[in-house]
Amino acid sequence: MANCILNRVFSQVPIREIRQQGEFNFQVGQCRYSMMTIMLAVQIQNLRQRLGAEPIGKTVQAFLDYMSVEAGLSPNTLLGYGRDLLEFIQFCGSESKSQLDQIQPALIYRYLQSRKDLSEASLGRQLVAIKMLLRFAILTGLLHDNFTDCLEGPKQWQRLPGICTKEQVFSLLDAPCPKDPYCLRDKAVLELLYATGARAAEVAALEIKDVNLSIGYVRCFGKGRKERIVPLGRMAGKCVSVYLSDLRPVLVKPHSGSRLFLSRTGRPLDRIELWRIVKKYARRVRLPGKMTVHTLRHCFATHLLAGGADLRSLQEMLGHANIRTTQIYTHVDSDRLKSIYKKFHPRP
DSSP: OHHHHHHHHSSSSOEEEEEETTEEEEEETTEEEEHHHHHHHHHHHHHHHHHHTSTTHHHHHHHHHHHHHTSOOOHHHHHHHHHHHHHHHHHHHHTTOOSGGGOOHHHHHHHHHHOTTSOHHHHHHHHHHHHHHHHHHHHTTSOOOOOGGGOOOOOOOOOOOOOOOHHHHHHHHTOOOTTSTTHHHHHHHHHHHHHHOOOHHHHHTOBGGGEETTTTEEEEEOGGGOEEEEEOOHHHHHHHHHIIIIIHHHHOOTTOTTBSSBOTTSSBOOHHHHHHHHHHHHHHTTOOSOOOHHHHHHHHHHHHHHTTOOHHHHHHHHTOSSHHHHHGGGGTOHHHHHHHHHHHOSOO
16 A cells, blocks of 8 residues: 555656645645655655565565555554564564574564563564564465464553543533534534444544445444444434535535545545544543543443443444453443442342
């Protein structure tokens, strides 16, 4: 993806730079790219060039291509894996290890021990990237000994997600004021986030065809482009319908495409702008703590469990690959835990 964009932007195709209300966009033929997309593509291209200068770098490049095409990982995820692996193979070079078959568990553990500046979560992520690279090498015949199952990462504390009460969430949903120029869009965004529990990137990527208001569902594409269907409540559906009929036709421009939520310049909203919308109205109603798009996702899951939803259905709606990820929400709702205790403990 990054190479494709860069080749089109920096090739001999005439480029027209557009500046609208403080936002840069680049027109290449019939396609238009935002500055954020161009910057991400440039970062990936620079990373690939740095990998090419390392002895094991070409294997890492092939691995990233495989993860992009076969696993459908997003450019942001590929950039994270690439940076982690670049740091690791640079360490291998400092240890005079220039071949994949020279990588052994002792070398990997020495590398992890040398990264005292990283948290347990970051070390765990780096170890995952290394293990995936080694498994790719085994899959392609570059390695024969598989010791990845023996590699254990640092133990991590299980942190409970921060949530808000139902009353606090309702106050946030009611925060957009009719006097706000984009009130209909912002209210539709907030309602849809809480009604579906979708991630910011998933909501930003929604197209009009992904929302079925007559039946009441949303089609989301999550990590790895995995598709799932999530029910849409009546209130959220009504807000999206009003936005589509009253405000989106005003915002739409020839270059807008079919994305559901548009900015004031007619381009699709990205996940950063969704984050800003949530923060704006959280400040307006003075919500305590750190309120983000993902907080609404946590509230969605916790409030459904409190209402009696089962874990398996919640897992499907959240798009979790492993139900253990969903189980963390069973520890968040203290009222639910108290009711279970009172119901089943033999001693009153």
